[in-house]
Amino acid sequence: MANLLSLNDLTVSEIDEILDRAEQIREMGDAGWFAPNHLLVANLFFEPSTRTRFSFETAEKRLGLQVLNFSSAASSTQKGETLYDTVRTMQAIGAKAVVIRHKKDEYYRELLEGIDVKILNAGDGAGNHPTQALLDLLTIHQEFFAFRGLTVAIIGDLRYSRVARSDAEVLNRLGCQVLLSGPEEWKNEKLPGKYVPVDDAIEAADAVIMLRIQHERHETAMKLTKEEYHDRYGLTRERAERMKPESIIMHPGPVNRGVELDGDLVESAHSRYFKQISNGVVARMAALEWALDLKDGRQASEPERIAEKL
Amino acid sequence: MANLLSLNDLTVSEIDEILDRAEQIREMGDAGWFAPNHLLVANLFFEPSTRTRFSFETAEKRLGLQVLNFSSAASSTQKGETLYDTVRTMQAIGAKAVVIRHKKDEYYRELLEGIDVKILNAGDGAGNHPTQALLDLLTIHQEFFAFRGLTVAIIGDLRYSRVARSDAEVLNRLGCQVLLSGPEEWKNEKLPGKYVPVDDAIEAADAVIMLRIQHERHETAMKLTKEEYHDRYGLTRERAERMKPESIIMHPGPVNRGVELDGDLVESAHSRYFKQISNGVVARMAALEWALDLKDGRQASEPERIAEKL
Amino acid sequence: MANLLSLNDLTVSEIDEILDRAEQIREMGDAGWFAPNHLLVANLFFEPSTRTRFSFETAEKRLGLQVLNFSSAASSTQKGETLYDTVRTMQAIGAKAVVIRHKKDEYYRELLEGIDVKILNAGDGAGNHPTQALLDLLTIHQEFFAFRGLTVAIIGDLRYSRVARSDAEVLNRLGCQVLLSGPEEWKNEKLPGKYVPVDDAIEAADAVIMLRIQHERHETAMKLTKEEYHDRYGLTRERAERMKPESIIMHPGPVNRGVELDGDLVESAHSRYFKQISNGVVARMAALEWALDLKDGRQASEPERIAEKL
Incomplete structure (x- = not known):
């Protein structure tokens, strides 16, 4: 039972456990709905x-959780x-538990003491987005059944993207070779990975x-038109044709x-764009179970918790 | 199992079936709540x-459906x-299934291919509003037990109103005489019906x-004050007194x-204003059952589906 | 079965009944969740x-109620x-039932005729906030087991605060001595209570x-900086040290x-700030049960209702 702020806080075996459970729930299909509880x-x-x-x-x-939804525009945060x-x-x-998205990097630092609810980070500024990384891992694992030795390219806004950061760090830790590419002004020296030209990466x-x-984050930062960006750094149809036969296209x-x-690639044979979204639901179910110590939608009993650890 | 985009796509017998089911649910009263499912x-x-x-x-x-609510102001549509x-x-x-209201006429055209969820149109621009038409039909049917031979007047903004269009088309198809009236600049030659002066229509x-x-749609289009509009095209108390004894007043x-x-007419003996709203719930239940192939809140089994068709 | 607009409409024994029930639900802990119903x-x-x-x-x-949430920004009230x-x-x-918060004082006056749903006032302008008063009463009662003879200080914006008004009126009625304090321009001669200097009150x-x-209500009304306000009328650490040993700090x-x-006082030993919030849930459960004539999450039967009155 723990917060989920960044995958850096999780051991590899905890990550594996969450991914296995997500896959298990996915395979349950419609049976992967649990009875309502009082959490x-x-x-x-x-x-x-x-x-x-x-x-x-x-x-x-x-x-089976009971859900409260908060729309920031209609809330007391306006009241300071x-x-x-x-x-x-x-x-x-x-x-x-609370699921939080906030524009401030590491907003959760002020929540680490004095709070007794589990915090699941749904994105902090340019920081982390751990459940996106989990669903990306799940999507890659469904394809290749392993991480070690794979080559994963992450291309684009490497500087401000919390997805880039979360993915690069965990993929590197799990033994992937991470290739990075994108506009010079968006380079991020802190990311683990090797900078290469876009064509090489792809x-x-x-x-x-x-x-x-x-x-919405840096409107004026980029001087390229959309067409220019697409030509220089985007996945064009031409570039997609040079991808390896079994390779996959992902996008958060x-x-x-x-x-x-290219619009035509979103639902191409290589693309896992909508599969990622489906995986997001089961990955988040597994993450919530992990954070809240749930078992099939109810809180694990003490014996179950002990058995789990053996 | 089908989309509900416009009543024009439905046969008369499909419309009858939905109206019958809506009336049946209405009569069930509190028993017309079904057990939660996983849809x-x-x-x-x-x-x-x-x-x-x-x-x-x-x-x-x-x-018993599981509901997600989308508020456009707080969503990714801002992200393009x-x-x-x-x-x-x-x-x-x-x-x-998704229930969509959108300001763009026939927004659903781009959803007809590649999408595998049922779409229920809750209003497209100045296009259609099929569930409003269903609840209007239900309200009229409760009063007159038939459509053929009835005279229905539709008065006001005939040009931009999707209610006018949906109602006029289906009422005409079901055998009603449709009378149209309202400001000259809001005339709509595409609507089936006969233009007559307001007093005659009423x-x-x-x-x-x-x-x-x-x-909110055409602030400057109309040069009349509210009082002038009411006098010329509104249902004043004077006009209401000249209505037929069994006639009813409706408003979307x-x-x-x-x-x-006139404010006093909203809850007058002739008015069905709030009854329309109550009918809206059961009409939409019947429409959702129809679109999703539900039977008392759960998905119909294959034998039930076949029996239905016999 | 009645509206809850202001505690002034309730007898002392009705208030006692709601508070007792709230405390009972609180003691039930997790068992204080009732089966879903169709209300x-x-x-x-x-x-x-x-x-x-x-x-x-x-x-x-x-x-177990079925809940609809209304966000005013996304609603037809924009449509007049x-x-x-x-x-x-x-x-x-x-x-x-409807739970309403509205900026207009006594907005509910226009709802007293013609409406057949229970109205629970969640705050009307500078008028009343009866469920806040209930949770405040519950918090005070948990501490002192009675109201008569207690001294309660209410400090700050006495003019525009519906909490001040609701609390002062009911506390005075229940036999508390109410002390009032705050900036001269926010004095409110209509409140029952005695004006004293801040230090004396505390x-x-x-x-x-x-x-x-x-x-958000009177941005320019106050000429003091936040620091000046805190020094003159706030609960500083110095003032808190002069509080009676068993006394408690509350804030809506x-x-x-x-x-x-002072920020450090929010979770100090004297503070009941977050306890008030917890009490709010059970106080509102009891208030909803009272307004809707519920018994453990379902509507009371006629015999139960009669037994209740004996």
């Missing part, structure tokens, strides 16, 4: 989100409340992760068609 | 709405995602449907009291 | 709120609908209720740390 979870999204919020909410409902007080309030109301990779251009979404990816 | 439905309202969204949400909850990608994402998350009609002035809501209708 | 409740928050809305929503879910028509619409949709009180500065939230209260 309250609050989704606190201080930044707009469709896919991540709906993905978490669906995961929570399938686990600290994040600590908001989360501590959710605890007082009875929440057992040709060498088993999995190509194209990052979203976050127009929402995709800007014709910018990061 | 996920997303309400995607890209335009503001209270009554339609709450009506659909209540219908979904009474059917296409509607296709948003809906395809809901499918990947596990939704079996005096001849069995049902008078007063359309809402959509201030929300009503601008004193503009389309 | 629909709509939360209509026309002003931003986190804690009150989540508190009511949690209370409703624990009672009256509050009466909105609430009457919720009734037509099937709601049995030293004499068994319970000190510090009111929130409502920056959200707190402006360093303004009404």
